Amino acid sequence: MSAVNVLAASLLLALVSSMASASDPSPLQDFCAAINDTKSAVFVNGKFCKSPNLTTADDFFFTGLNVPRSTANPLGSNVTPVNVDNLPGLNTLGISLARVDYAPDGGLNPPHTHPRGTEVLLVLQGTLYAGFVTSSPDNRLIAKVLKPGDVFVFPLGLIHFQFNIGKTNAVAIAALSSQNPGLxxxxxxxxxxxxxxxxxxxxxxxxxxxxxxxxxxxxx
Incomplete structure (x- = not known):
């Protein structure tokens, strides 16, 4: 094999390896509570880090997911995210949460994707019809009716949705494998x-x- 072919093969292998391991970066320290003040921080993993000596319990705390959100909008749903933007202590940890409220008789979290995170959905209240669509060429719908206590997973990057088919409000908690999964x-x-x-x-x-x-x- 020529030197050029060896170099090309090496570059291709490096690219494939990089793609295969693509995910939120692993932490390089105990924690890295995010901070917006760039003058007193070090840039790592996408967010500036507050000095560990200056962190407090509030950096790792969020409250309010018990509060119902208004679903008075055309879709009849409301998503309350808990990610690195409102819970700084999530920075570098590779996880986030969201509460989703659905209006009765058709509240919809419309077809969407999270380009950087797999989602696990736990239904707390109501009855949801939820599913995802596989990639081409099949584009197969995988869907199920979910009731309180049921869990459903939406693989990273695939189009998915939730639809309230019940007569009452529905509530679910979504956990995602990224501090900022994108939407x-x-x-x-x-x-x-x-x-x-x-x-x-x-x-x-x-x-x-x-x-x-x-x-x-x-x-x-």
Whole structure:
């Protein structure tokens, strides 16, 4: 094998290894409570770190997930995240939480993905129809009706949703394998991008009339 081929093979192996291990960075210290003051911090793992000697219990504390949130919106749902932005002590730990409230008779956490985290959903109240779609070429729907005490997992990066099929409010807690898992809501991303995607392209992609696409873009 020539030297060029050996170098190319080595680079490819390094790239594959890097992709295979992609995840939140492992902690290099006991903790790294996030801080916005860049003048007195060291930059690691995506957030500046407060000096360990200056951390307090409040850096590792969040309250309020017991409080119901309003679902008076077009989707009938409300997500209360607990991530590194409002719980600094999560920095570098690779986990986060969210409370999700659903309105009766159709409250929807719409199809979305978390590009940096797998999600485990625990239903506390109500009845949810939840599922995810596998990647191409199958695009297979894997879904189930969930009741209080049920747990369902949504693999990293796959489109998933939850829909309240019950007559009462529903509540769930989501745990995610990233301190900042990210969120891509499919409808918002496709029809509400800034600047807008060319409607001709979307009309062809979704096999819709161009006017329908333009109406959807106005909604988002």
């Amino acid at each position: 891509i809501t499919i409808a918002n991303a496709v029809f509400g991008s800034n600047p807008p995607i060319n409607p001709d392209a979307l009309a062809k992609a979704f096999q819709l009339d161009k006017q329908i696409v333009e109406d959807l873009q106005k909604k988002f």
